[in-house]
């Protein structure tokens with residue numbers, strides 16, 4: 001049957017017969033220019049979640065038994081292919097010079113469980129304003145022995161409701177700011193202990209197929225040129241002693257997340273991506289302190305393009321259903337806008353986040369934050385929507401867009417002679433484009449055979465669906481431009 005869009009193909013639901021293995025190991029993926037690419041040259045888009053975001057508080061190990069780990073089995077249904085997994089220095093080195101192997105083993109089990117669900121891990125050295133004894137008892141991350149200011153300037157950890165404005169109070173916390181200065185200056189060898197830890201972790205994870213890379217320091221405070229940049233250089237040297245392949249994720253200074261240009265010096269190391277954070281949902285449209293996401297992207301893309309490296313969104317999210325100022329900032333609209341922008345540029349990212357034991361009282365379990373994508377019954381909240389996206393594109397990407405109202409997804413790309421050659425050399429893999437296509441979660445039909453799949457042109461592409469991984473895999477046998485449109489069948 002010929003439709004006005006081209007030929008309508010009924011794609012058979014072929015389960016294990018045509019099963020195309022798409023689960024990546026870390027060593028499949030590297031960086032090439034501004035893209036993440038796999039070992040057969042396909043462009044890879046990594047999407048997922050920060051988790052478990054309730055790991056910021058002692059005992060730091062929320063997913064510590066079979067039952068809680070088994071809950072990670074729902075993540076593939078959301079399309080999670082990467083997790084930014086919080087790692088806490090205070091948990092790992094509670095006493096100076098003594099690593100807590102129980103914590104490391106906990107972390108390794110978590111990483112392995114995620115990998116069994118097809119999810120790669122980015123190790124996230126998490127902290128917020130250094131330590132829970134700083135930022136008026138609202139920080140977290142570094143152990144108490146690493147604090148460099150007098151105990152009289154410290155506060156008992158609080159991390160409760162009166163910490164809601166923690167991000168704004170940070171720069172006014174004189175003790176905290178002084179402490180960062182002393183840390184970067186190498187006072188008492190604490191900076192060296194930080195680097196020792198990275199070296200140890202790189203040795204630990206170097207051959208772990210589940211670990212794609214390291215986020216050296218979450219939302220760092222300090223001067224990008226004289227403090228943060230040099231720390232990244234030193235950490236990279238330690239990491240590269242043991243691990244050449246891991247992708248390093250570097251973050252601008254925390255307040256650049258409002259959408260301003262970073263002054264980070266261009267790194268001398270390679271195989272890295274710049275990992276931005278952006279939270280713009282609650283900005284007041286009349287007193288703009290945070291740029292729109294589109295503006296922020298313009299500024300940041302300019303920088304990553306100048307360095308010829310990929311950008312990745314390590315954090316973003318929505319913390320409330322409603323924004324009284326503007327309908328566009330209601331959680332579902334805001335989140336959908338955010339992913340639309342990522343889609344238009346084929347960018348990856350990890351949303352903040354997945355709270356394993358969300359409840360209305362403690363919420364995300366830290367500073368009264370409310371970003372969890374699941375509620376107390378672990379049902380998805382309004383700040384997350386399951387959406388299709390291309391996991392691997394074999395060829396030169398054209399346009400990708402998702403219409404979440406009409407439930408239509410469209411991808412165009414160009415298959416070249418090089419694509420076909422890569423395919424021929426890899427049993428078809430290099431010429432196979434893979435899409436996450438959540439039949440129930442997005443298209444809202446029970447089975448893949450109730451989807452209308454239009455391929456233009458009608459020949460040259462063979463698609464099959466994996467019900468296990470909710471993916472369409474389309475193998476190209478002819479060069480040329482292709483367009484794939486997927487939507488629910490219209491019942492005439």
Ligand SMILES: *[C@@H]1O[C@H](CO)[C@@H](O)[C@H](O)[C@H]1NC(C)=O
Pocket residue numbers: 021022023024025028038039429
């Ligand atoms: C990753 O690389 C291995 C070895 O080359 C390969 O067998 C596997 O299929 C690759 N995975 C994907 C998803 O392409």
Ligand SMILES: *[C@@H]1O[C@H](CO)[C@@H](O)[C@H](O)[C@H]1NC(C)=O
Pocket residue numbers: 298299302303306
């Ligand atoms: C983009 O970067 C160039 C230098 O690399 C600079 O001159 C230009 O102003 C930048 N544009 C924006 C929008 O930031």
Ligand SMILES: *[C@@H]1O[C@H](CO)[C@@H](O)[C@H](O)[C@H]1NC(C)=O
Pocket residue numbers: 319320321331370381382383
């Ligand atoms: C927390 O988030 C949920 C889901 O977005 C929302 O229903 C609730 O109103 C939020 N609470 C506050 C205080 O914003």
